[in-house]
Structures are given as structure tokens and as C-alpha cells.
Amino acid sequence: MKDTVERVTVNLSTNRSVTTIKEKVFTLSEWREEAKKRFGKNPDNWRFRCPKCKREWSVAEYAETKGRDNIESAFQECLYCDWKSYGLLGTMGDGLVVTFEDGSGGEVFNFAEQKKAEE
């Protein structure tokens, strides 16, 4: 069978590159739109899943444990284990890639499989 899946290679800010299917690569604004589509406008309700321990959490839960100042880590550092999406093994193929205007990119956790929360 012919492989018709389009793959994209993104250079990460951590001196690695990652090749993944096009559907998993977002610009920062596309990623925000996707999060809104899934979980609603309030970022507190956005949910992520760890590729290692497979547990899920919301930004609000993350802030409660790690503090408001650290919510930028909610999609890069697991709330439950010590997995980091920017670590050597990235997201082990179970994550997304966000690209920035300068052409670099970073691996982030997948969205949790959950329906949009009530607004």
C-alpha cells in the first residue's frame, strides 16, 4: 500500500528535529484555536495527556498544584510523573509540535481526549 501521509520535519529549539505527520504540526495560533475548539475559550479548561503515564489534567488543576506562574509548563511538563515534552525523548510520538514565527518549534503534550467543557 502506498504511503500517502504527508510528513513534516521541524527543527526544535533544543537542537533536535522531529518528523511527524502534518496533522500534528500547528503554529502557535492554530494550536490555540484547536484547544478552544476542543475545550472552550477558557484556557483553565484546556486538558493535556502525558505520553508516559497517560494521565490527564487541566490547566486549572496544573495551576492548583504547580502555581499560576507555571501554567506555561502545563503542556510541556507532566503533572504526575517527571516527563517533559522538551526532554531527550520528546513525546515519543504521542504529542504535537508547535512551530513559532522564527521557524523553530517545540514538542508539546497531546490534548486529552475529552469533550468541550461547559462554558
Ligand SMILES: [Zn+2]
Ligand atoms: Zn506523566
